[in-house]
Amino acid sequence: MSGGQSLLFSIFWVLHTHPCPYTEPSVPEGRGLNLSEENGKEVLFEVTEDHLDSGLRGIPVGTCRTSFVDPKKGVHYCGYPVGDLAEMDPEDVIFLLFEKRLPNRQESQDFRHELAQRAERMPTGALRVLESLTPSSGHPMDWLSIGIQALGLAETTGDIRADGLNLISRMPELMATIFRLRGGRGLPEVASEPELGMVENFVHLLGMDGVDANRMTRTLRVFLVLHMDHGGGNLSTFTGKAVASGWASLYGSISSAMNALSGPLHGRANQSCLEFVQRIGTSDEAEVESFVRKELAARRPIYGFGHAVLRAEDPRAAAQFKLGEEICPDDPNFQTVKTLRVVAPRVLGENPKISNPNANVDIASGTLLNAVGFHKPDYYTTFFGWARVAGISAQILDERNARGGRGTPIYRPKYIAADPTIRRLD
Ligand code: AMX
Secondary structure, eight states: OOTTOSOSOOEEEEEOSSOOSSOOSSOOTTOOOOOOEETTEEEEEEEOGGGTTSTTTTOOOOOOSSEEEETTTEEEETTEEHHHHTTSOHHHHHHHHHHSSOOOHHHHHHHHHHHHHHHHTOOHHHHHHHHTSOTTSSOHHHHHHHHHHHHHHHHOOSOHHHHHHHHHHHHHHHHHHHHHHHTTOOSOSSOOOGGGOHHHHHHHHHOOTTSOHHHHHHHHHHHHHHHSOOOSOSHHHHHHHHHHHTTOOHHHHHHHHHHHHTSTTTTTHHHHHHHHHHHHOOOOHHHHHHHHHHHHHTTOOOTTBOOSSOOSOOHHHHHHHHHHHHHOTTOHHHHHHHHHHHHHHHHHTTOTTOSOOSBOTHHHHHHHHHHTTOOOGGGHHHHHHHHHHHHHHHHHHHHHHHHHHTOSOOOOOOOOOSOOOOOOOO
């Protein structure tokens, strides 16, 4: 291509028309297909110089079997809209992500039993690594990442499915241990009872006084299901798969994914969101509107609104508003987010630059967690991480099984030298 042209270069990402054994029930809207053909292959995307240094935004790099995100209808797990799954047992949804179908009654029981048995073989020595940390040191997400890495040291088998299910089964005890140690309460005082179910066992091990365990359990079960997966390209999932593509261990890959999730632009937004709601401190419509306008004037984000991919209210937000009406209808923070849900889209919608002025997944999650007894927002991202361990492990397994078991090749996107001039030492 000659100089002076608007496109510096163009590359075509091509794919066989039917590359994936998994058939999606419908093509998600906004997939942006370019239907022209190149050498008999469907041209999916044209890359121009504008895509450089844009964080790979929107560039197709692979296929995902666990979930897809429709910009208007949100995430679907193996074709099921996430809102339809919100009330299911988290264990059944994990089965879905791994097997690409929902379990029947017997399979559901067997799978819960399998997870419980795996949990019983918890290498408790790994938890002692966490005991050596100072309770006040670092963010809880650092502890989660270290804890997962320590579990990997103790028990990696190299079988991705076994390692993934082992890790999933150990998350309740790992999470309870992090919460207790950081709170200065020592290791769990009661024996683990994994047959109770993952969330139930976590609440049991946590042993918090003065909370309604049923409300806490109910909220966490929904939270876990809603956060398990969100397509293949979100930062934490992509990171986990990229690390795994070099055949790093499942534990090392997931630990890396947790580090990716810990960033304030990614998973840690749910922490910021409750802090934001508490700063508003009112549910009066006029006062909330005035607050939102002042924040925008000060160039601060309106947390809980907007999304990189979604172009409507996130159904995961709708599911949490529904749950909030049941578990904490009179909670002042819940009243505030209900007002925000009406006011903020109206105000943000005045700015044509904002692609999606509607509520995202983070709008109500912190409010609900706080209402059921988790009063420290810096722990919220660990719940997000716990949920994602399932989706990311399932995606890593899918990638390792690709190409007849040879696995997806090691990730290697191309970076172009900003300045290819060769320099020599004098
Ligand atoms: N408040 C203030 N400004 C916003 C905004 C919001 N809620 N949503 C978008 N904008 C601004 C962007 O910062 C951007 O400004 P810029 O051109 O000056 O950089 C402009 O509007 C266009 O943004 P966009 O194309 O609509 O969205 P994006 O993909 O650049 O950003 C997101 C998406 C989520 C980072 C952004 O909407 C945001 O900051 N929201 C508030 C924080 C939040 O709730 N994050 C959680 C997201 C869900 C998740 O991934 N966990």
